[in-house]
Amino acid sequence: MMMDYLSIFLSYKQGRRNGTPVGLKFLVGFFIFLLLFRPIVWVLKVTGIFSLLQWIGLINEKGYFDFVSLFILLVCLFILAGVLSVVGTVLFGISSFLIGRSNK
Structure with a gap:
């Protein structure tokens, strides 16, 4: 997880150096994704959809x-x-x- 933050920070710094800064929409979207990702996975696990997708074969053994x-x-x-x-x-x-x- 820390490597994700580090890679995003480094790409942001590189973009600023090259004159193409990361947009505010991307940063807001990324933080909203971080906030919503765990609840979405929790709902999938609790409702059994995750195990159903594993049983069907849509999620492999690595997840x-x-x-x-x-x-x-x-x-x-x-x-x-x-x-x-x-x-x-x-x-x-x-x-x-x-x-x-x-009928005939």
């Missing part, structure tokens, strides 16, 4: 978010939606056929 797993999960969800759409269309067609035959 980092895995974008490759997210991509694979989204592709699988799109395939599942397509299969369910096709199955629904076939079942709707069969149902319409049977209802049409019984």
